[in-house]
Amino acid sequence: MLGSQLVITALKRHHVTTIFSLSGNQIMPLYDACIDAGIRIVHVRHEAAAVFMADAWAQVTGEIGVAMLTAGPGITNGVAPLYSAAQAESPVLLISGDSSTAEDGLGAFQEMDQTAITSPLTKISYRPTSAAELARCVDEVISIALNPRRGPVHLALPFDLLTQESGIHRLPDVTPSLALPSLSTLDQTALHDVLANAERPLILAGPTWARAHMHATRSKLETALQLPIVPMESPRGLKDPSCGDLAGLIAQADVIVLAGKVLDFTLAFGRNPTFHADARIVVIDPDTHVLDRSRRMLGTRLHSALQSDPAMALQALGEASLQPKRADWIRQASDSLASRAIPNAVRPPFGALSPQALCEAVQEFLGGANDPILICDGGEFGQWAQAFCNAPIRVINGMSGAIGGGICYAIAAKIARPQSTVVALMGDGTSGFHFMEMDTAVREQASFVAIIGNDLRWNAEHLIQMRTYGKERLLGCELAESARYHEAATALGALGANAHTAAEVTHFLRTLHEASKAVPLCINVAIDGQAAPVFSGSLNASSSH
Structure with missing residues (x-):
């Protein structure tokens, strides 16, 4: 060959x-x-x-x-x-x-x-x-x-x-990969004991745990270990809008297991008062440098640092462990993560559509869609989407803090799962990075719905400048009111619509989505530019993002 x-x-x-x-x-x-x-x-x-x-x-x-x-x-x-x-x-x-x-x-x-x-x-x-x-x-x-x-x-x-010719006519056999070592009996016993003696244990998991292929494993472990497992995949960390009052929940836990979750800025580097002063912390991670960093940052607060595949270690524990029932704690955790209470919520100007109202209209559509996949991309508007929209499969612009991949994510998701209804919510700034991939979607017949929350600015930077330097020193934040993203999509072979109200969004989703089975649908929605939502106890959480 x-x-x-x-x-x-x-x-x-x-x-x-x-x-x-x-x-x-x-x-x-x-x-x-x-x-x-x-x-x-x-x-x-x-x-x-x-x-x-x-x-x-x-x-x-x-x-x-x-x-x-x-x-x-x-x-x-x-x-x-x-x-x-x-x-x-x-x-x-x-x-x-x-x-x-x-x-x-x-x-x-x-x-x-x-x-x-x-x-x-x-x-x-x-x-x-x-x-x-x-x-x-x-x-x-x-x-x-x-x-x-x-x-x-x-x-x-x-x-x-x-x-060149390789001289090989048949592929060599695949060499089995080397698996990480399982926990020793001593380590597994110690992990069992620290969880069994806990009243309010909590597992914080890395981004891998948020993926669809991990859903069944996570659910099974939550039942077997009688505790909540929270995947963290956002750079907003403790202020991740999709996790509600996560900061308040973490502060109450008496045992915290970092299962593949790196101790970093998203957890305020583990500094007080992120974790309860008396909380025992266990780190399970495949990478030695992550374990070494945890030892250095946590000091005497670290109960144990265990090198293993976190999923494998916890599955072994779940099969062998008999944990006390913690129904009240699990219910409390569920309520905290579901919290969407916004203190001092901002009302939009008369006639303007709030990002929350737009996302709630989209969520109504997602709730009735076939095998929905949600894509969230962007700064402030992307956070509103994560807070008020959900689906069994979700792709967000992730821990890197990068924006602009949303259209690309949606195309790949539709090609991977052609039967799915793929909806991508993104800001107007975000959409511009790879808008020409609408042409790719048309050529590949990768139909999806793009909802562009159009506040006419790079809102995250606008808010930072307003807060830090004042209104008179805004620079490089405004986007053109003349931009017609829906018309640009139409020019590339997609369907496009322009909306100003939640009712119009609902109408276009119901009528045009049926007509766009082979091509994307782009709905350009004028919204009031608001700061990303932060829920209750998370208001006091430290984060650099």
Whole structure:
């Protein structure tokens, strides 16, 4: 087989059916190999969009998401979303074409040290030097991406390796990946005892636990261990609007288990009074540097730091543990997380639509939709969407704090689950990053609903400047009132509508959605620009975001 055929055949063996890509010279051999393998290439309008889509594919399916970019500016254009994928703990394989090994050091076209660029953002970045190792490289990096803590990986593939005969006619067997060690009997007993003696235990979990493929595991463990498990995947941390009064809940817990949740700014670095002064804290994590950081930051407050796959450790505990019933605590936790009480709520000017009212109208639609998937993207409006909209599968703009991937996320979600109703809520600023991917959605028949909350500004920055510098020193916040996002969508082959009231939004969702089964629907909605909601006890939570 040619080197390119080895790579694509290896991907096929890992059940890869779809690759997100933008074409270029050095990856043409891979494109050709995809034809015979029957792997679909979704061709995008910007390299970053391909990586965002691979990220969303991984989040929605729980499987490896694959992006394929060419060399030089192709790979560099796709670097930023790698940071988002890493922070979201998404198993993404970025494949890039590279200059030929035979021309290394000679000033080849687009020659650069790609792995030096991507290494800080991936679990592994590797450039093979022989065609014979290509299939093994694919196997190994996919295994690394899927092992805890999940995250992106990168293969830089030299052009000459892709175009030469490998001498291999049958793929070598896949080497089983090395699993993390399970907890020792002593550690498992200690973990059981600290939870069994707790009255108000709480598990704070990392982003992986928010994914659809983890829902059943999380529910089973909550029942077996008689405690709430709260995945944290937002940079707002203690002020995450989708988690209600999380800060108040954490402050009451007497035992806190960080199950793959990194102790960082989202938990105010564990400083008092984030945790109760007498709370015992357990950290279960696959990464030694996370455990070392926890020991350094928590000191004597740390009960134990255990290296293991958190899900595996807790499942073993759940199977062997008999925990006391904590119905009152579980009910209290549920009420805190569901809290949407906004002290001193701002009323919009007369005739203006509040972001909450818009989101409630969208939620009514989601409630009756088939297999709904919710995409939330943006600064302030994105937080309103997270607070007042929900669906069994949700993709947000994640721990990285990046915005702009929402349209890309929606396209990938629809391709991954064609039967689903995909709704993406985003701000007007956010929508502009990858608006041209509406063309991709039309070409790929990836229909989804885009709701653009249009407050005519970069509202997060507007609020920061108003609070810090005052109204007279606003700079770079306003967006043009003349922008017609719905008309731009129509020009790209989608359907578009303009709305000013919740009733109009409801009307368009009911009527135009039925007519847009093969193309996206973009509803541009004028809203009052308001600060993101913060609920009750979270008002006093410390956060830098």
